[in-house]
Amino acid sequence: AQKVTQAQTEISVVEKEDVTLDCVYETRDTTYYLFWYKQPPSGELVFLIRRNSFDEQNEISGRYSWNFQKSTSSFNFTITASQVVDSAVYFCALSEAEGETSGSRLTFGEGTQLTVNP
Amino acid sequence: DGGITQSPKYLFRKEGQNVTLSCEQNLNHDAMYWYRQDPGQGLRLIYYSQIVNDFQKGDIAEGYSVSREKKESFPLTVTSAQKNPTAFYLCASSIGGTSGFYEQYFGPGTRLTVT
Numbered sequence: 521a522q523k524v525t526q527a528q529t530e531i532s533v534v535e536k537e538d539v540t541l542d543c544v545y546e547t548r549d550t551t552y553y554l555f556w557y558k559q560p561p562s563g564e565l566v567f568l569i570r571r572n573s574f575d576e577q578n579e580i581s582g583r584y585s586w587n588f589q590k591s592t593s594s595f596n597f598t599i600t601a602s603q604v605v606d607s608a609v610y611f612c613a614l615s616e617a618e619g620e621t622s623g624s625r626l627t628f629g630e631g632t633q634l635t636v637n638p
Numbered sequence: 639d640g641g642i643t644q645s646p647k648y649l650f651r652k653e654g655q656n657v658t659l660s661c662e663q664n665l666n667h668d669a670m671y672w673y674r675q676d677p678g679q680g681l682r683l684i685y686y687s688q689i690v691n692d693f694q695k696g697d698i699a700e701g702y703s704v705s706r707e708k709k710e711s712f713p714l715t716v717t718s719a720q721k722n723p724t725a726f727y728l729c730a731s732s733i734g735g736t737s738g739f740y741e742q743y744f745g746p747g748t749r750l751t752v753t
Contacts, residue, residue: 552738555741564728565681615738628680
């Protein structure tokens with residue numbers, strides 16, 4: 521069975537601080553995909569990034585960066601120089617590569633509420 | 639504009655009544671999903687459909703029913719058998735039916751309150 525754990529329930533920072541959101545996953549599959557989604561107060565989830573299990577390169581997109589470490593089953597997300605607009609709930613999720621009935625299913629973590637104060 | 643619409647945004651019902659939440663997508667996606675979100679919790683999968691006229695139970699299907707008669711529509715009925723129906727319901731879709739590669743796109747959600 522797959523499982524995603526986001527141990528940090530809530531994080532509060534002051535604007536311009538860097539913040540890292542942790543994600544640890546469990547799966548027996550050798551090929552899988554990891555995702556991060558952002559849920560602003562409006563409620564709609566927004567896709568941020570997908571990572572293939574065979575690609576352990578870190579990725580940077582503007583102020584966002586992601587650190588994927590297969591050895592520790594972690595896929596952490598860092599926001600550099602945080603802004604008030606970054607305040608949201610962030611979800612980490614996992615899917616199998618391919619499956620007749622379950623390949624497209626996402627298993628979500630419980631989310632981390634990030635509050636960035638001015 | 640392509641996207642997913644859910645209506646209404648807020649829905650109020652009396653206990654014992656069935657209620658149907660609508661979800662429509664114009665992204666030409668094969669797969670569609672229904673999730674439930676409770677305060678402070680992650681998303682739990684209710685039902686999903688990888689192709690028209692086919693759907694599978696998710697982790698918490700009891701008390702819910704769905705249909706997938708058209709590619710663009712995936713309505714969810716919350717029946718009176720659902721013991722705790724008050725929650726935020728999110729619909730999503732993705733391109734590939736069975737592949738886990740494709741990200742899911744989400745609608746704005748429907749907040750259901752049953753009293």
